[in-house]
Amino acid sequence: MTQNAARTLPALPVAAIVATVLMWASSFVLIRYSAGELSPGPLALLRLLAGTVTLSALLLWVRRGNLHLPSRPALGLTALFGVIWFALYTVVFNLAGHYIDAGTIAMVVNLAPLMVGVGAVVFFKESFSSRLFAGMVVSLCGIGLITVAGSTGQLALAGLGIALLAAFLYAGGMLIQKLALRHTDPLTATWLACAAGTIALLPFLGATWDQLQTTSTPVILGAVYMGIGPTALGFWFWGYAMNHFPTGKVAACTLAVPAVVVVMSWLTLGEVPPLLGIIGGAVTLTGVAIAQLRRPARHVPQARPVR
Incomplete structure:
Protein backbone atom coordinates (compact mmCIF):
# COMPACT_ATOMS: atom_id res chain seq x y z
CA MET A 1 0.00 0.00 0.00
CA THR A 2 2.76 2.39 0.94
CA GLN A 3 4.79 1.47 -2.15
CA ASN A 4 1.81 2.08 -4.46
CA ALA A 5 1.18 5.47 -2.86
CA ALA A 6 4.83 6.40 -3.31
CA ARG A 7 4.66 5.46 -6.99
CA THR A 8 1.49 7.43 -7.69
CA LEU A 9 2.50 10.54 -5.73
CA PRO A 10 4.57 12.13 -8.56
CA ALA A 11 1.58 11.86 -10.91
CA LEU A 12 -0.03 15.02 -9.54
CA PRO A 13 3.05 17.27 -9.98
CA VAL A 14 3.57 15.87 -13.49
CA ALA A 15 -0.09 16.47 -14.37
CA ALA A 16 0.28 20.02 -13.02
CA ILE A 17 3.24 20.62 -15.36
CA VAL A 18 1.41 19.22 -18.41
CA ALA A 19 -1.70 21.31 -17.72
CA THR A 20 0.41 24.43 -17.21
CA VAL A 21 2.32 23.90 -20.46
CA LEU A 22 -0.95 23.59 -22.41
CA MET A 23 -2.52 26.62 -20.76
CA TRP A 24 0.56 28.80 -21.15
CA ALA A 25 0.86 27.77 -24.80
CA SER A 26 -2.72 28.86 -25.43
CA SER A 27 -1.98 32.31 -23.96
CA PHE A 28 0.63 32.99 -26.68
CA VAL A 29 -2.03 32.40 -29.32
CA LEU A 30 -4.66 34.45 -27.52
CA ILE A 31 -2.47 37.54 -27.05
CA ARG A 32 -1.76 37.46 -30.78
CA TYR A 33 -5.50 37.09 -31.48
CA SER A 34 -6.36 39.98 -29.14
CA ALA A 35 -3.67 42.35 -30.40
CA GLY A 36 -5.97 44.09 -32.89
CA GLU A 37 -8.58 45.06 -30.31
CA LEU A 38 -6.94 45.48 -26.90
CA SER A 39 -3.70 47.29 -26.14
CA PRO A 40 -1.14 45.54 -23.88
CA GLY A 41 -2.02 47.32 -20.61
CA PRO A 42 -5.81 46.81 -20.67
CA LEU A 43 -5.42 43.21 -21.80
CA ALA A 44 -3.05 42.55 -18.92
CA LEU A 45 -5.36 44.25 -16.40
CA LEU A 46 -8.40 42.24 -17.54
CA ARG A 47 -6.38 39.05 -17.30
CA LEU A 48 -5.08 39.78 -13.81
CA LEU A 49 -8.49 40.91 -12.54
CA ALA A 50 -9.97 37.59 -13.63
CA GLY A 51 -6.98 35.79 -12.14
CA THR A 52 -7.25 37.55 -8.78
CA VAL A 53 -10.97 36.81 -8.48
CA THR A 54 -10.38 33.15 -9.37
CA LEU A 55 -7.48 32.79 -6.94
CA SER A 56 -9.47 34.48 -4.17
CA ALA A 57 -12.29 31.96 -4.65
CA LEU A 58 -9.82 29.07 -4.74
CA LEU A 59 -8.08 30.26 -1.61
CA LEU A 60 -11.34 30.64 0.31
CA TRP A 61 -12.43 27.18 -0.81
CA VAL A 62 -9.14 25.40 -0.07
CA ARG A 63 -8.53 27.23 3.22
CA ARG A 64 -12.23 27.10 4.23
CA GLY A 65 -12.17 30.82 4.89
CA ASN A 66 -9.06 30.75 7.07
CA LEU A 67 -6.38 32.86 5.40
CA HIS A 68 -2.83 32.73 6.76
CA LEU A 69 -0.72 35.59 5.50
CA PRO A 70 3.06 35.03 5.45
CA SER A 71 5.59 37.16 7.28
CA ARG A 72 6.52 40.65 6.10
CA PRO A 73 9.67 39.51 4.24
CA ALA A 74 7.59 36.87 2.43
CA LEU A 75 4.93 39.46 1.61
CA GLY A 76 7.61 41.68 0.11
CA LEU A 77 8.96 38.83 -2.01
CA THR A 78 5.54 37.81 -3.29
CA ALA A 79 4.67 41.42 -4.10
CA LEU A 80 7.93 41.87 -5.99
CA PHE A 81 7.41 38.57 -7.79
CA GLY A 82 3.88 39.68 -8.71
CA VAL A 83 4.90 43.08 -10.06
CA ILE A 84 7.73 41.61 -12.16
CA TRP A 85 6.13 38.41 -13.44
CA PHE A 86 2.40 39.14 -13.36
CA ALA A 87 2.34 42.85 -14.20
CA LEU A 88 5.46 43.86 -16.14
CA TYR A 89 6.01 40.54 -17.90
CA THR A 90 2.36 40.31 -18.94
CA VAL A 91 2.33 43.82 -20.42
CA VAL A 92 5.60 43.27 -22.30
CA PHE A 93 4.43 39.82 -23.39
CA ASN A 94 1.21 41.34 -24.79
CA LEU A 95 3.19 44.07 -26.55
CA ALA A 96 5.31 41.48 -28.37
CA GLY A 97 2.10 40.08 -29.86
CA HIS A 98 1.63 43.33 -31.77
CA TYR A 99 4.86 42.76 -33.71
CA ILE A 100 5.66 39.07 -34.24
CA ASP A 101 3.86 35.75 -34.50
CA ALA A 102 2.99 33.63 -31.48
CA GLY A 103 5.46 30.85 -32.27
CA THR A 104 8.45 33.18 -32.47
CA ILE A 105 7.45 34.90 -29.21
CA ALA A 106 7.31 31.50 -27.52
CA MET A 107 10.74 30.49 -28.82
CA VAL A 108 12.39 33.71 -27.63
CA VAL A 109 10.60 33.90 -24.27
CA VAL A 118 22.69 32.23 -15.04
CA GLY A 119 20.73 34.02 -12.32
CA ALA A 120 21.28 31.10 -9.95
CA VAL A 121 25.04 31.49 -10.50
CA VAL A 122 24.99 35.25 -9.96
CA PHE A 123 22.51 35.52 -7.09
CA PHE A 124 22.52 32.10 -5.42
CA LYS A 125 26.28 31.49 -5.87
CA GLU A 126 25.74 28.19 -7.69
CA SER A 127 28.66 26.84 -9.70
CA PHE A 128 29.02 27.92 -13.33
CA SER A 129 29.06 24.56 -15.11
CA SER A 130 30.44 23.76 -18.54
CA ARG A 131 26.94 22.67 -19.59
CA LEU A 132 25.56 26.10 -18.73
CA PHE A 133 28.30 27.75 -20.79
CA ALA A 134 27.72 25.41 -23.75
CA GLY A 135 23.99 26.02 -23.55
CA MET A 136 24.54 29.78 -23.59
CA VAL A 137 26.74 29.56 -26.69
CA VAL A 138 24.26 27.36 -28.58
CA SER A 139 21.29 29.51 -27.59
CA LEU A 140 23.03 32.70 -28.67
CA CYS A 141 23.63 31.11 -32.07
CA GLY A 142 19.92 30.33 -32.27
CA ILE A 143 18.97 33.89 -31.34
CA GLY A 144 21.36 35.06 -34.06
CA LEU A 145 19.46 33.00 -36.65
CA ILE A 146 16.13 34.38 -35.44
CA THR A 147 17.57 37.90 -35.69
CA VAL A 148 18.70 37.24 -39.26
CA ALA A 149 15.18 36.08 -40.05
CA GLY A 150 13.93 39.35 -38.57
CA SER A 151 16.33 41.42 -40.68
CA THR A 152 14.81 39.95 -43.85
CA GLY A 153 11.50 41.58 -43.04
CA GLN A 154 9.77 38.32 -42.09
CA LEU A 155 9.94 39.26 -38.43
CA ALA A 156 10.04 42.59 -36.66
CA LEU A 157 13.33 43.23 -34.89
CA ALA A 158 11.53 45.46 -32.41
CA GLY A 159 9.27 42.54 -31.56
CA LEU A 160 12.29 40.30 -30.97
CA GLY A 161 13.77 42.85 -28.58
CA ILE A 162 10.47 43.09 -26.70
CA ALA A 163 10.23 39.29 -26.49
CA LEU A 164 13.79 39.17 -25.09
CA LEU A 165 12.82 41.71 -22.45
CA ALA A 166 9.83 39.50 -21.58
CA ALA A 167 12.21 36.56 -21.16
CA PHE A 168 14.35 38.56 -18.71
CA LEU A 169 11.26 39.51 -16.68
CA TYR A 170 10.06 35.89 -16.77
CA ALA A 171 13.40 34.65 -15.43
CA GLY A 172 13.54 37.32 -12.73
CA GLY A 173 10.04 36.46 -11.60
CA MET A 174 10.87 32.76 -11.49
CA LEU A 175 13.93 33.32 -9.31
CA ILE A 176 12.04 35.53 -6.87
CA GLN A 177 9.13 33.08 -6.81
CA LYS A 178 11.50 30.33 -5.67
CA LEU A 179 12.58 32.54 -2.76
CA ALA A 180 8.98 33.37 -1.88
CA LEU A 181 8.00 29.70 -1.83
CA ARG A 182 10.45 29.14 1.00
CA HIS A 183 8.13 31.14 3.25
CA THR A 184 4.62 30.35 2.02
CA ASP A 185 2.62 27.82 0.00
CA PRO A 186 2.14 28.01 -3.81
CA LEU A 187 -1.54 29.01 -3.73
CA THR A 188 -1.06 31.85 -1.24
CA ALA A 189 2.04 33.08 -3.07
CA THR A 190 0.22 33.05 -6.43
CA TRP A 191 -2.82 34.86 -4.98
CA LEU A 192 -0.73 37.58 -3.35
CA ALA A 193 1.45 37.99 -6.45
CA CYS A 194 -1.55 38.25 -8.77
CA ALA A 195 -3.18 40.81 -6.49
CA ALA A 196 0.06 42.83 -6.39
CA GLY A 197 0.30 42.68 -10.17
CA THR A 198 -3.32 43.83 -10.51
CA ILE A 199 -2.72 46.81 -8.23
CA ALA A 200 0.37 47.73 -10.25
CA LEU A 201 -1.74 47.80 -13.43
CA LEU A 202 -4.57 49.96 -12.03
CA PRO A 203 -3.28 53.03 -13.95
CA PHE A 204 -4.64 51.26 -17.06
CA LEU A 205 -8.16 51.13 -15.61
CA GLY A 206 -9.46 54.13 -17.56
CA ALA A 207 -8.05 52.90 -20.87
CA THR A 208 -9.44 49.44 -20.18
CA TRP A 209 -12.95 50.77 -19.67
CA ASP A 210 -12.76 52.84 -22.86
CA GLN A 211 -11.49 49.94 -24.99
CA LEU A 212 -14.08 47.51 -23.62
CA GLN A 213 -16.78 49.58 -25.33
CA THR A 214 -15.52 48.46 -28.74
CA THR A 215 -13.95 45.09 -27.92
CA SER A 216 -15.61 41.95 -29.28
CA THR A 217 -16.98 39.31 -26.92
CA PRO A 218 -14.51 36.57 -28.00
CA VAL A 219 -11.54 38.82 -27.14
CA ILE A 220 -13.02 39.67 -23.72
CA LEU A 221 -13.70 35.99 -23.03
CA GLY A 222 -10.14 35.19 -24.12
CA ALA A 223 -8.76 37.70 -21.62
CA VAL A 224 -10.93 36.25 -18.84
CA TYR A 225 -9.83 32.72 -19.75
CA MET A 226 -6.18 33.78 -19.57
CA GLY A 227 -6.84 35.06 -16.07
CA ILE A 228 -8.58 31.88 -14.93
CA GLY A 229 -6.42 29.33 -16.76
CA PRO A 230 -2.84 30.39 -17.61
CA THR A 231 -2.64 32.92 -14.75
CA ALA A 232 -4.60 31.56 -11.76
CA LEU A 233 -4.52 27.81 -12.30
CA GLY A 234 -1.30 27.82 -14.32
CA PHE A 235 0.83 29.68 -11.78
CA TRP A 236 -0.70 27.73 -8.91
CA PHE A 237 0.07 24.44 -10.64
CA TRP A 238 3.56 25.75 -11.48
CA GLY A 239 4.29 26.66 -7.89
CA TYR A 240 2.99 23.26 -6.78
CA ALA A 241 5.35 21.51 -9.21
CA MET A 242 8.30 23.65 -8.06
CA ASN A 243 7.71 22.42 -4.53
CA HIS A 244 8.08 18.81 -5.71
CA PHE A 245 10.85 19.01 -8.32
CA PRO A 246 14.11 20.99 -8.66
CA THR A 247 13.68 24.43 -10.24
CA GLY A 248 15.85 23.56 -13.25
CA LYS A 249 13.80 20.48 -14.11
CA VAL A 250 10.51 22.34 -13.87
CA ALA A 251 11.86 25.27 -15.88
CA ALA A 252 13.11 22.90 -18.58
CA CYS A 253 9.57 21.60 -19.08
CA THR A 254 8.65 24.92 -20.67
CA LEU A 255 10.77 23.86 -23.65
CA ALA A 256 7.67 22.05 -24.88
CA VAL A 257 5.66 25.28 -24.99
CA PRO A 258 6.98 26.68 -28.32
CA ALA A 259 6.18 23.46 -30.21
CA VAL A 260 2.65 23.47 -28.81
CA VAL A 261 2.29 27.18 -29.64
CA VAL A 262 3.40 26.68 -33.25
CA VAL A 263 0.79 23.94 -33.73
CA MET A 264 -1.97 25.93 -31.99
CA SER A 265 -1.09 29.08 -33.91
CA TRP A 266 -1.08 27.23 -37.22
CA LEU A 267 -4.47 25.59 -36.54
CA THR A 268 -6.24 28.68 -35.20
CA LEU A 269 -4.53 31.73 -36.71
CA GLY A 270 -2.88 30.27 -39.80
CA GLU A 271 0.47 31.65 -38.59
CA VAL A 272 3.76 29.80 -38.92
CA PRO A 273 7.17 31.35 -38.16
CA PRO A 274 9.54 31.65 -41.15
CA LEU A 275 11.74 28.61 -41.75
CA LEU A 276 14.91 30.36 -40.61
CA GLY A 277 13.11 31.49 -37.47
CA ILE A 278 11.99 27.91 -36.73
CA ILE A 279 15.55 26.65 -37.20
CA GLY A 280 16.86 29.40 -34.95
CA GLY A 281 14.22 28.60 -32.36
CA ALA A 282 15.12 24.91 -32.41
CA VAL A 283 18.81 25.78 -31.93
CA THR A 284 17.94 28.19 -29.10
CA LEU A 285 15.83 25.64 -27.25
CA THR A 286 18.53 22.99 -27.77
CA GLY A 287 20.93 25.30 -25.97
CA VAL A 288 18.46 25.76 -23.14
CA ALA A 289 18.08 21.98 -22.90
CA ILE A 290 21.87 21.53 -22.76
CA ALA A 291 22.10 24.05 -19.95
CA GLN A 292 19.41 22.22 -17.99
CA LEU A 293 21.03 18.78 -18.25
CA ARG A 294 22.17 17.31 -15.00
CA ARG A 295 24.45 14.35 -14.50
CA PRO A 296 22.70 11.52 -12.70
CA ALA A 297 23.77 11.40 -9.09
CA ARG A 298 25.64 8.32 -7.96
CA HIS A 299 23.57 6.01 -5.85
CA VAL A 300 25.19 5.51 -2.49
CA PRO A 301 23.62 2.73 -0.43
CA GLN A 302 22.61 3.96 2.98
CA ALA A 303 21.88 1.98 6.07
CA ARG A 304 18.23 1.87 6.92
CA PRO A 305 17.44 3.66 10.17
CA VAL A 306 16.40 1.53 13.10
CA ARG A 307 12.83 2.24 14.16
Whole structure:
Protein backbone atom coordinates (compact mmCIF):
# COMPACT_ATOMS: atom_id res chain seq x y z
CA MET A 1 0.00 0.00 0.00
CA THR A 2 2.76 2.39 0.94
CA GLN A 3 4.79 1.47 -2.15
CA ASN A 4 1.81 2.08 -4.46
CA ALA A 5 1.18 5.47 -2.86
CA ALA A 6 4.83 6.40 -3.31
CA ARG A 7 4.66 5.46 -6.99
CA THR A 8 1.49 7.43 -7.69
CA LEU A 9 2.50 10.54 -5.73
CA PRO A 10 4.57 12.13 -8.56
CA ALA A 11 1.58 11.86 -10.91
CA LEU A 12 -0.03 15.02 -9.54
CA PRO A 13 3.05 17.27 -9.98
CA VAL A 14 3.57 15.87 -13.49
CA ALA A 15 -0.09 16.47 -14.37
CA ALA A 16 0.28 20.02 -13.02
CA ILE A 17 3.24 20.62 -15.36
CA VAL A 18 1.41 19.22 -18.41
CA ALA A 19 -1.70 21.31 -17.72
CA THR A 20 0.41 24.43 -17.21
CA VAL A 21 2.32 23.90 -20.46
CA LEU A 22 -0.95 23.59 -22.41
CA MET A 23 -2.52 26.62 -20.76
CA TRP A 24 0.56 28.80 -21.15
CA ALA A 25 0.86 27.77 -24.80
CA SER A 26 -2.72 28.86 -25.43
CA SER A 27 -1.98 32.31 -23.96
CA PHE A 28 0.63 32.99 -26.68
CA VAL A 29 -2.03 32.40 -29.32
CA LEU A 30 -4.66 34.45 -27.52
CA ILE A 31 -2.47 37.54 -27.05
CA ARG A 32 -1.76 37.46 -30.78
CA TYR A 33 -5.50 37.09 -31.48
CA SER A 34 -6.36 39.98 -29.14
CA ALA A 35 -3.67 42.35 -30.40
CA GLY A 36 -5.97 44.09 -32.89
CA GLU A 37 -8.58 45.06 -30.31
CA LEU A 38 -6.94 45.48 -26.90
CA SER A 39 -3.70 47.29 -26.14
CA PRO A 40 -1.14 45.54 -23.88
CA GLY A 41 -2.02 47.32 -20.61
CA PRO A 42 -5.81 46.81 -20.67
CA LEU A 43 -5.42 43.21 -21.80
CA ALA A 44 -3.05 42.55 -18.92
CA LEU A 45 -5.36 44.25 -16.40
CA LEU A 46 -8.40 42.24 -17.54
CA ARG A 47 -6.38 39.05 -17.30
CA LEU A 48 -5.08 39.78 -13.81
CA LEU A 49 -8.49 40.91 -12.54
CA ALA A 50 -9.97 37.59 -13.63
CA GLY A 51 -6.98 35.79 -12.14
CA THR A 52 -7.25 37.55 -8.78
CA VAL A 53 -10.97 36.81 -8.48
CA THR A 54 -10.38 33.15 -9.37
CA LEU A 55 -7.48 32.79 -6.94
CA SER A 56 -9.47 34.48 -4.17
CA ALA A 57 -12.29 31.96 -4.65
CA LEU A 58 -9.82 29.07 -4.74
CA LEU A 59 -8.08 30.26 -1.61
CA LEU A 60 -11.34 30.64 0.31
CA TRP A 61 -12.43 27.18 -0.81
CA VAL A 62 -9.14 25.40 -0.07
CA ARG A 63 -8.53 27.23 3.22
CA ARG A 64 -12.23 27.10 4.23
CA GLY A 65 -12.17 30.82 4.89
CA ASN A 66 -9.06 30.75 7.07
CA LEU A 67 -6.38 32.86 5.40
CA HIS A 68 -2.83 32.73 6.76
CA LEU A 69 -0.72 35.59 5.50
CA PRO A 70 3.06 35.03 5.45
CA SER A 71 5.59 37.16 7.28
CA ARG A 72 6.52 40.65 6.10
CA PRO A 73 9.67 39.51 4.24
CA ALA A 74 7.59 36.87 2.43
CA LEU A 75 4.93 39.46 1.61
CA GLY A 76 7.61 41.68 0.11
CA LEU A 77 8.96 38.83 -2.01
CA THR A 78 5.54 37.81 -3.29
CA ALA A 79 4.67 41.42 -4.10
CA LEU A 80 7.93 41.87 -5.99
CA PHE A 81 7.41 38.57 -7.79
CA GLY A 82 3.88 39.68 -8.71
CA VAL A 83 4.90 43.08 -10.06
CA ILE A 84 7.73 41.61 -12.16
CA TRP A 85 6.13 38.41 -13.44
CA PHE A 86 2.40 39.14 -13.36
CA ALA A 87 2.34 42.85 -14.20
CA LEU A 88 5.46 43.86 -16.14
CA TYR A 89 6.01 40.54 -17.90
CA THR A 90 2.36 40.31 -18.94
CA VAL A 91 2.33 43.82 -20.42
CA VAL A 92 5.60 43.27 -22.30
CA PHE A 93 4.43 39.82 -23.39
CA ASN A 94 1.21 41.34 -24.79
CA LEU A 95 3.19 44.07 -26.55
CA ALA A 96 5.31 41.48 -28.37
CA GLY A 97 2.10 40.08 -29.86
CA HIS A 98 1.63 43.33 -31.77
CA TYR A 99 4.86 42.76 -33.71
CA ILE A 100 5.66 39.07 -34.24
CA ASP A 101 3.86 35.75 -34.50
CA ALA A 102 2.99 33.63 -31.48
CA GLY A 103 5.46 30.85 -32.27
CA THR A 104 8.45 33.18 -32.47
CA ILE A 105 7.45 34.90 -29.21
CA ALA A 106 7.31 31.50 -27.52
CA MET A 107 10.74 30.49 -28.82
CA VAL A 108 12.39 33.71 -27.63
CA VAL A 109 10.60 33.90 -24.27
CA ASN A 110 11.66 30.33 -23.51
CA LEU A 111 15.21 31.53 -23.13
CA ALA A 112 14.06 32.20 -19.56
CA PRO A 113 15.17 28.80 -18.14
CA LEU A 114 18.70 29.51 -19.38
CA MET A 115 18.55 32.95 -17.78
CA VAL A 116 17.37 31.31 -14.56
CA GLY A 117 20.51 29.15 -14.64
CA VAL A 118 22.69 32.23 -15.04
CA GLY A 119 20.73 34.02 -12.32
CA ALA A 120 21.28 31.10 -9.95
CA VAL A 121 25.04 31.49 -10.50
CA VAL A 122 24.99 35.25 -9.96
CA PHE A 123 22.51 35.52 -7.09
CA PHE A 124 22.52 32.10 -5.42
CA LYS A 125 26.28 31.49 -5.87
CA GLU A 126 25.74 28.19 -7.69
CA SER A 127 28.66 26.84 -9.70
CA PHE A 128 29.02 27.92 -13.33
CA SER A 129 29.06 24.56 -15.11
CA SER A 130 30.44 23.76 -18.54
CA ARG A 131 26.94 22.67 -19.59
CA LEU A 132 25.56 26.10 -18.73
CA PHE A 133 28.30 27.75 -20.79
CA ALA A 134 27.72 25.41 -23.75
CA GLY A 135 23.99 26.02 -23.55
CA MET A 136 24.54 29.78 -23.59
CA VAL A 137 26.74 29.56 -26.69
CA VAL A 138 24.26 27.36 -28.58
CA SER A 139 21.29 29.51 -27.59
CA LEU A 140 23.03 32.70 -28.67
CA CYS A 141 23.63 31.11 -32.07
CA GLY A 142 19.92 30.33 -32.27
CA ILE A 143 18.97 33.89 -31.34
CA GLY A 144 21.36 35.06 -34.06
CA LEU A 145 19.46 33.00 -36.65
CA ILE A 146 16.13 34.38 -35.44
CA THR A 147 17.57 37.90 -35.69
CA VAL A 148 18.70 37.24 -39.26
CA ALA A 149 15.18 36.08 -40.05
CA GLY A 150 13.93 39.35 -38.57
CA SER A 151 16.33 41.42 -40.68
CA THR A 152 14.81 39.95 -43.85
CA GLY A 153 11.50 41.58 -43.04
CA GLN A 154 9.77 38.32 -42.09
CA LEU A 155 9.94 39.26 -38.43
CA ALA A 156 10.04 42.59 -36.66
CA LEU A 157 13.33 43.23 -34.89
CA ALA A 158 11.53 45.46 -32.41
CA GLY A 159 9.27 42.54 -31.56
CA LEU A 160 12.29 40.30 -30.97
CA GLY A 161 13.77 42.85 -28.58
CA ILE A 162 10.47 43.09 -26.70
CA ALA A 163 10.23 39.29 -26.49
CA LEU A 164 13.79 39.17 -25.09
CA LEU A 165 12.82 41.71 -22.45
CA ALA A 166 9.83 39.50 -21.58
CA ALA A 167 12.21 36.56 -21.16
CA PHE A 168 14.35 38.56 -18.71
CA LEU A 169 11.26 39.51 -16.68
CA TYR A 170 10.06 35.89 -16.77
CA ALA A 171 13.40 34.65 -15.43
CA GLY A 172 13.54 37.32 -12.73
CA GLY A 173 10.04 36.46 -11.60
CA MET A 174 10.87 32.76 -11.49
CA LEU A 175 13.93 33.32 -9.31
CA ILE A 176 12.04 35.53 -6.87
CA GLN A 177 9.13 33.08 -6.81
CA LYS A 178 11.50 30.33 -5.67
CA LEU A 179 12.58 32.54 -2.76
CA ALA A 180 8.98 33.37 -1.88
CA LEU A 181 8.00 29.70 -1.83
CA ARG A 182 10.45 29.14 1.00
CA HIS A 183 8.13 31.14 3.25
CA THR A 184 4.62 30.35 2.02
CA ASP A 185 2.62 27.82 0.00
CA PRO A 186 2.14 28.01 -3.81
CA LEU A 187 -1.54 29.01 -3.73
CA THR A 188 -1.06 31.85 -1.24
CA ALA A 189 2.04 33.08 -3.07
CA THR A 190 0.22 33.05 -6.43
CA TRP A 191 -2.82 34.86 -4.98
CA LEU A 192 -0.73 37.58 -3.35
CA ALA A 193 1.45 37.99 -6.45
CA CYS A 194 -1.55 38.25 -8.77
CA ALA A 195 -3.18 40.81 -6.49
CA ALA A 196 0.06 42.83 -6.39
CA GLY A 197 0.30 42.68 -10.17
CA THR A 198 -3.32 43.83 -10.51
CA ILE A 199 -2.72 46.81 -8.23
CA ALA A 200 0.37 47.73 -10.25
CA LEU A 201 -1.74 47.80 -13.43
CA LEU A 202 -4.57 49.96 -12.03
CA PRO A 203 -3.28 53.03 -13.95
CA PHE A 204 -4.64 51.26 -17.06
CA LEU A 205 -8.16 51.13 -15.61
CA GLY A 206 -9.46 54.13 -17.56
CA ALA A 207 -8.05 52.90 -20.87
CA THR A 208 -9.44 49.44 -20.18
CA TRP A 209 -12.95 50.77 -19.67
CA ASP A 210 -12.76 52.84 -22.86
CA GLN A 211 -11.49 49.94 -24.99
CA LEU A 212 -14.08 47.51 -23.62
CA GLN A 213 -16.78 49.58 -25.33
CA THR A 214 -15.52 48.46 -28.74
CA THR A 215 -13.95 45.09 -27.92
CA SER A 216 -15.61 41.95 -29.28
CA THR A 217 -16.98 39.31 -26.92
CA PRO A 218 -14.51 36.57 -28.00
CA VAL A 219 -11.54 38.82 -27.14
CA ILE A 220 -13.02 39.67 -23.72
CA LEU A 221 -13.70 35.99 -23.03
CA GLY A 222 -10.14 35.19 -24.12
CA ALA A 223 -8.76 37.70 -21.62
CA VAL A 224 -10.93 36.25 -18.84
CA TYR A 225 -9.83 32.72 -19.75
CA MET A 226 -6.18 33.78 -19.57
CA GLY A 227 -6.84 35.06 -16.07
CA ILE A 228 -8.58 31.88 -14.93
CA GLY A 229 -6.42 29.33 -16.76
CA PRO A 230 -2.84 30.39 -17.61
CA THR A 231 -2.64 32.92 -14.75
CA ALA A 232 -4.60 31.56 -11.76
CA LEU A 233 -4.52 27.81 -12.30
CA GLY A 234 -1.30 27.82 -14.32
CA PHE A 235 0.83 29.68 -11.78
CA TRP A 236 -0.70 27.73 -8.91
CA PHE A 237 0.07 24.44 -10.64
CA TRP A 238 3.56 25.75 -11.48
CA GLY A 239 4.29 26.66 -7.89
CA TYR A 240 2.99 23.26 -6.78
CA ALA A 241 5.35 21.51 -9.21
CA MET A 242 8.30 23.65 -8.06
CA ASN A 243 7.71 22.42 -4.53
CA HIS A 244 8.08 18.81 -5.71
CA PHE A 245 10.85 19.01 -8.32
CA PRO A 246 14.11 20.99 -8.66
CA THR A 247 13.68 24.43 -10.24
CA GLY A 248 15.85 23.56 -13.25
CA LYS A 249 13.80 20.48 -14.11
CA VAL A 250 10.51 22.34 -13.87
CA ALA A 251 11.86 25.27 -15.88
CA ALA A 252 13.11 22.90 -18.58
CA CYS A 253 9.57 21.60 -19.08
CA THR A 254 8.65 24.92 -20.67
CA LEU A 255 10.77 23.86 -23.65
CA ALA A 256 7.67 22.05 -24.88
CA VAL A 257 5.66 25.28 -24.99
CA PRO A 258 6.98 26.68 -28.32
CA ALA A 259 6.18 23.46 -30.21
CA VAL A 260 2.65 23.47 -28.81
CA VAL A 261 2.29 27.18 -29.64
CA VAL A 262 3.40 26.68 -33.25
CA VAL A 263 0.79 23.94 -33.73
CA MET A 264 -1.97 25.93 -31.99
CA SER A 265 -1.09 29.08 -33.91
CA TRP A 266 -1.08 27.23 -37.22
CA LEU A 267 -4.47 25.59 -36.54
CA THR A 268 -6.24 28.68 -35.20
CA LEU A 269 -4.53 31.73 -36.71
CA GLY A 270 -2.88 30.27 -39.80
CA GLU A 271 0.47 31.65 -38.59
CA VAL A 272 3.76 29.80 -38.92
CA PRO A 273 7.17 31.35 -38.16
CA PRO A 274 9.54 31.65 -41.15
CA LEU A 275 11.74 28.61 -41.75
CA LEU A 276 14.91 30.36 -40.61
CA GLY A 277 13.11 31.49 -37.47
CA ILE A 278 11.99 27.91 -36.73
CA ILE A 279 15.55 26.65 -37.20
CA GLY A 280 16.86 29.40 -34.95
CA GLY A 281 14.22 28.60 -32.36
CA ALA A 282 15.12 24.91 -32.41
CA VAL A 283 18.81 25.78 -31.93
CA THR A 284 17.94 28.19 -29.10
CA LEU A 285 15.83 25.64 -27.25
CA THR A 286 18.53 22.99 -27.77
CA GLY A 287 20.93 25.30 -25.97
CA VAL A 288 18.46 25.76 -23.14
CA ALA A 289 18.08 21.98 -22.90
CA ILE A 290 21.87 21.53 -22.76
CA ALA A 291 22.10 24.05 -19.95
CA GLN A 292 19.41 22.22 -17.99
CA LEU A 293 21.03 18.78 -18.25
CA ARG A 294 22.17 17.31 -15.00
CA ARG A 295 24.45 14.35 -14.50
CA PRO A 296 22.70 11.52 -12.70
CA ALA A 297 23.77 11.40 -9.09
CA ARG A 298 25.64 8.32 -7.96
CA HIS A 299 23.57 6.01 -5.85
CA VAL A 300 25.19 5.51 -2.49
CA PRO A 301 23.62 2.73 -0.43
CA GLN A 302 22.61 3.96 2.98
CA ALA A 303 21.88 1.98 6.07
CA ARG A 304 18.23 1.87 6.92
CA PRO A 305 17.44 3.66 10.17
CA VAL A 306 16.40 1.53 13.10
CA ARG A 307 12.83 2.24 14.16
